[in-house]
């Protein structure tokens with residue numbers, strides 16, 4: 001959306017106070033995400049009433065889920081843009097494309113007034129491709145959804161990540177039936193981007209100075225299945241790894257039974273594919289996993305972990321679990337705790353079960369009380385804290401390549417970066433307190449660093465080369 005807006009001549013600002021048009025991009029897959037989205041919309045609505053902004057747009061998953069409610073209950077919201085209709089952001093922001101062949105128009109873009117926008121995008125009007133009504137007076141026409149939307153290498157992008165790092169979405173949607181999840185309803189059926197489109201985008205990003213690419217999708221391990229490819233992700237990684245100048249490649253997220261030996265071997269075969277695997281397991285009790293409609297269990301998962309570590313002894317493993325899924329007993333939870341102690345993950349996230357209307361689990365019986373859900377979440381995180389602390393301490397003295405990100409968020413006296421074991425934004429970090437032969441470091445540069453201290457999740461290191 002930012003790429004489309006910028007190409008139309010709009011200036012993007014991260015400061016809401018400076019903006020004429022406010023865009024809130026929302027998430028709505030669990031309670032906490034919904035709450036954060038609603039709070040942000042209300043905060044921006046207040047800003048619109050009091051400040052300079054004249055237009056408020058709500059985009060993202062919340063629109064797919066609560067389009068009518070937003071339109072009915074939030075009169076400050078001028079337009080909505082669902083996940084399948086990103087091209088509509090221009091009309092929603094009240095911006096028309098620059099008139100072609102118009103020598104007299106010096107403006108790079110044209111802001112429509114409320115009534116113009118309403119007329120221009122009336123469903124029966126001439127701009128049928130941008131169906132919707134954006135007048136501030138009414139909401140009598142919703143934007144039509146394009147459920148198969150998936151960007152390609154020609155879509156303009158404006159990246160907000162550090163210069164050296166970029167995400168590439170390689171697939172959208174999901175065909176798995178996980179009982180707790182409404183993402184397939186919000187994002188549609190699984191579809192992959194074309195192989196050559198991903199490669200072309202990666203090559204362009206590397207030309208622009210990107211050195212680290214993170215492939216994303218609801219399930220990257222299904223990549224290419226809809227084209228009839230076998231081991232599509234392994235093939236894609238193998239091709240990406242041959243791009244000159246690309247230092248780190250990783251992918252998020254893997255579905256457990258889709259992690260093939262060929263995928264692991266491909267990761268091991270290339271120095272620039274990070275030995276890093278994020279495989280959300282959700283639970284370890286076969287009973288709970290069956291009710292979740294996922295399958296598997298502790299025994300199968302331990303074999304997978306053993307296989308991954310045998311192929312790449314230094315692999316960093318991340319997973320996530322849900323506590324309090326309907327029907328989860330004390331025995332199921334104990335089994336999960338035992339599994340976490342046995343698996344010794346490098347990184348682990350624990351979500352409290354969120355009872356989402358529209359999910360299959362919403363209709364299950366034996367709901368777990370909220371207090372127990374939260375208590376189990378805390379207990380599991382405490383178990384992992386001890387594992388993480390021991391794992392970080394075992395790394396003292398080791399030497400890693402570190403991508404320098406910039407000054408530490410906590411103090412300007414330290415710099416911070418990440419090693420291959422740290423995915424952007426989610427895992428721990430490396431704090432650098434000794435620059436070695438360098439007077440200062442440059443964000444986006446790689447250095448060999450030796451770990452000198454360890455915290456619960458973060459490492460402290462000095463530059464050695």
Ligand code: SF4
Nearest residue numbers: 174176178181183218
């Ligand atoms: S694989 Fe992930 S996105 Fe797909 S249904 Fe399961 S939890 Fe949801």
